[in-house]
Amino acid sequence: MMASMKHNLVLFALFTLLSTFVVSQANPGYNYGFDWGGGWGRGGSNNNNYNSLTPYFYDYSCPQANDVVISVLEKAIAQDRRMAASLLRLHFHDCFVKGCDASLLLDDSDNFVSEKSAKPNANSLRGFSVIDEVKATLEEVCPETVSCADIIALVARAATVLLPLGRRDSKAAYMKLANTTIPPPTLIARKLIASFKQQGLDEVDLVALSGSHTIGVARCTSFKKRLYSQNGKSQPDVSLEKAYLNELKSVCPSSGGDNSISPLDYATPKSFDNTYYKLILGGRGLLFTDQQLYSGNHPKLSQLVKSFAEDEKLFFDHFAKSMVKMGSISPLLGTNGEVRKNCRRVNN
Template identity: 45%
Template structure:
């Protein structure tokens, strides 16, 4: 009996030690990201990125949404590691041609320009993954949205996964339970799901992403559906686009949620957040619709959390000199 007891205590202490080590390692990874990571090694990095983003958004306001989306599609595939930026080669398959990205994700040339400008300021110091994280924040700010502190120190991956991109990035056809599960699998709460979905207050969607919603579904305002059909025929026009927010698609605000209350969500997945059944997401949509400050605060916090997903730090990964290929 004593032997059994000592054995149990030994196992318990071993378990506690493993748990402590786990949390220590998590703390070490988090500690390696900091808001002032480049303050000495590249003090002009953030201002260089900000100026480039402002210029790109001024040139094309839609670009702000595209750059924000790049960061999201990067982070949801094996973490925020810049893998989405890698080009396919004869012996390497990246993520750009995965279903959710092909002929859809854009802004790569802007990232190229920013990377080149940052390299001119301090070569081999700032990662492409960090550039994506900062660009996402600066794009939102450029369109009138909130700012947040971006923790820095990510390194770039040397690999990518087209299969993970196909399976991990939420599709516009998902229903509410599928959305909750998909985001939960990445560590996000239902509240964070709704807050992050508010990114659709800017940008556009291709006809192929919402055709079924506007022709075959009832959870949409019929007049609104008809207006979308004018630019999205039942057959053809797959790449025609419509604004995700009918009222202010180039301004980061809370109008997206007001649209959902009126059953004017462009994507099936958008309108799933408000079904009129007084559920959790319904109440969150109503709250964000009535308070832009609440939405901005929750969105900012969710973006910080997303930006820290499975990052490479320390000696892991590399600092690419060209975001499109490994060194």
């Protein structure tokens, strides 16, 4: 879209809020917006055996890819408005385990245990059927062309920014690694930083990507400890604002109710904006890790939270850049891996 249009990064706004969908200029020179193509004259090729990622990877081999993704997402989000956040989260959980290779999508097999059963994923991740539908449709129009890893990226790309493509799919899943590399919602600031650093992501990436919590919900089991016994002494987390604490207790009683949900951003839960950071400044971050960005005694994180709370465009810019950076974690390229016919199992 033209640069003069409102510089906004409203997640799936086209489908959920009928707002303007505009993406940040994470890579100068690219043409952002729904006109993702433009031909390989910008440095691409019609050969899909690339050793680097490019946003235009499927311009020739499957030019319908973007339209297929948007069509399926439009229907999925019309049926379930929470699906936008759920699909974006799949990209994060895939990339943090041996890179962005769709290992997350594999079901159990004789050779490995699915990552879906890992503690950070079990009874938590959703949206796999949407990925299945995208893949099935693409297999009809472009057989054995678009990888499952890139489908996850295409979904996130439709939500956020022009992510480069060209990943191939893993032939294995890594359940044990998923249990240790995906950061749980209980980490203190120092350990959060270390977790992201392992993936080549810095403090700016940590705070910017956490901004995806401006939409979506969390189950009580993810934050109940904060409400009743943060330090094992039957006391709530002191960083929680008292009125918000009482509201959360009404949703999540001390006994039972673990599957009840609460918005990660209760003020504007359906808008991709910077309200998430404003809530954190007031002690109203839902997850312990959310509030640790400001209350974790780490000056750089606190300053970033303040900056993003004050300047929404700054948040959008950094979120876009960090999404591209995360999407480039250790991808399988060229002839490594495979392009699965079914995202849930490796090819025969």
